[in-house]
Amino acid sequence: MKTKNKSKLMSHMILSGKAPSLPSLGSHFQIPDLFLAPKLPARRARTPLAVRPLTQMEIGGLDSDGREFRNADEMWREEVGDGDHQKKSQWYNKGINYWEGVEATVDGVLGGYGHVNEADIKASEEFLNTILPERFPDAGRGRHLVALDCGSGIGRVTKNLLIRYFNEVDLLEPVSHFLESARVNLAPENLMVSELHKAANFYCVPLQEFTPDAERYDVIWVQWCIGHLADDDFISFFKRAQAGLKPGGLFVLKENIAKTGFVLDKEDKSITRSDSYFKELFNQCGLYIYKMKDQKGFPDELFAVKMYALTTEMPRQEKDFIIIRGLLYTAKIRGSDFVTAKAPRKYRS
Incomplete structure (x- = not known):
């Protein structure tokens, strides 16, 4: 879990919703110059040109040390370079190295906030129950449902939620000791579900390198992991993963939300995006919001969390x-x- 107040500056900016200030234009234009300038002939007033509002990617953000960035492009150029494959690999390796130092427990994967597990699962289940009857009305009557749990960690979401609703769940996790723990947690003898429900495959592969089997999944669940992907890899992942959805299938994305712009966590190499930032990326992925809902019941010091159900077809x-x-x-x-x-x-x- 991510707290909002890693530094005093970061806390102030996020809690106030204030966008980082832009650099000063300098003192080349001074007020006295207005009185010294020659008087120009009057001109007919013109209708001002419409100014395009800044997108969330163009709005500034900050990092966990309190440093401000003018926009997301500036931050990404510094963190992963511009076409610099070595620098981007370093970004991803540092993220994995961080999680390799975390214990494979619920409290570990939730950043010391293991007590929010129940509220998290409860809200996710309520959200899922608004989707499944509409998208898969024949579920439980012969339709074999399959899900992919992305950034599955120790199998927390699969064990407490997904495996009760899906006949098969595949787990995707780049941190090997998390995935080994998931194998144990999801062994048949440790599950309280019928033999018709099982954890099927365990993939120790990073999101940005994963390509699913064609039309395997009814739901691809992505929770608290997409922040590790740079924007271009975010888009590439969802475009590839669309081929893994069955007809009528969809994505569920559950993530931390910044109030505006973005917040970069330099420790684990991840980014918390705003709701509008996410929506711009969804557009670029060719995805549409089918439903969305806010997470309730989390401590105030944590980032807000949203759930998005995303489809590849335009809503009616x-x-x-x-x-x-x-x-x-x-x-x-x-x-x-x-x-x-x-x-x-x-x-x-």
């Missing part, structure tokens, strides 16, 4: 709105009366 409401907008645009071109329509709730920003 958005399709309908695009069709209506197109018809209205056509009507306007033809000289018909143009009636504005209120847009439905956006599922994809």
Whole structure:
């Protein structure tokens, strides 16, 4: 688990929601110059050009030492380089090295916050129960459900949640001693489920290097691990993983959320992104938000946590709105009366 207050500056910035300040423009333009400048002929006022608002990737962020970055690109260039494969490998190796020094227990994988395990599983189960009946109405009546647990650690989420709803669960985890612990925790004799439910495969592979078997999974569950991926690898992973979904399958992403921009953790080499930052990445992955929900019941000192259900197909409401907008645009071109329509709730920003 990630706390919000690794430093006084970081705590202030996150809790206040204040974006990091931009560098000063300097003193080349001074107020007295206004009075010394020659008077120019009056010009007809012009309508100001529309200014494109900054995206969350262009908004500044900071690291766990309190250092500010102007935008995400500046941070990523410094951390993983620009096409520098060696530097990017160092980023990922440092992240794995950090977790290799953590004990393979619930308290260890939750960063000393093992007591939030129950609240985490409860909220995840409630979220899952809003999805499964809608997406897989034939579950339990002959449909064999398969899930992938990404960043599975010691199998905490699989054992407490996924294996009760899915016939097979594959585990993906790059830290070998976590995965070995998961094998023990998920051995048939240690599970209180029927023989129709099992942990099937254990992959000791990093997310950025994993390619799933085609159309194997109904749900790919990604929790508290995607922050270790640089933006380009985030996009590449989800694009590859889409091929691993069965028709109608979806992703569930559960992650820490920064109030604005991003926060870089220099100790474990991970980034906490804002909700808007995530949504920009979802767009680039070709994913749509099917449902989302906030995690409740966590201590105040922890980052906020959100759950996203992501699909590869556009939601029907958005399709309908695009069709209506197109018809209205056509009507306007033809000289018909143009009636504005209120847009439905956006599922994809």
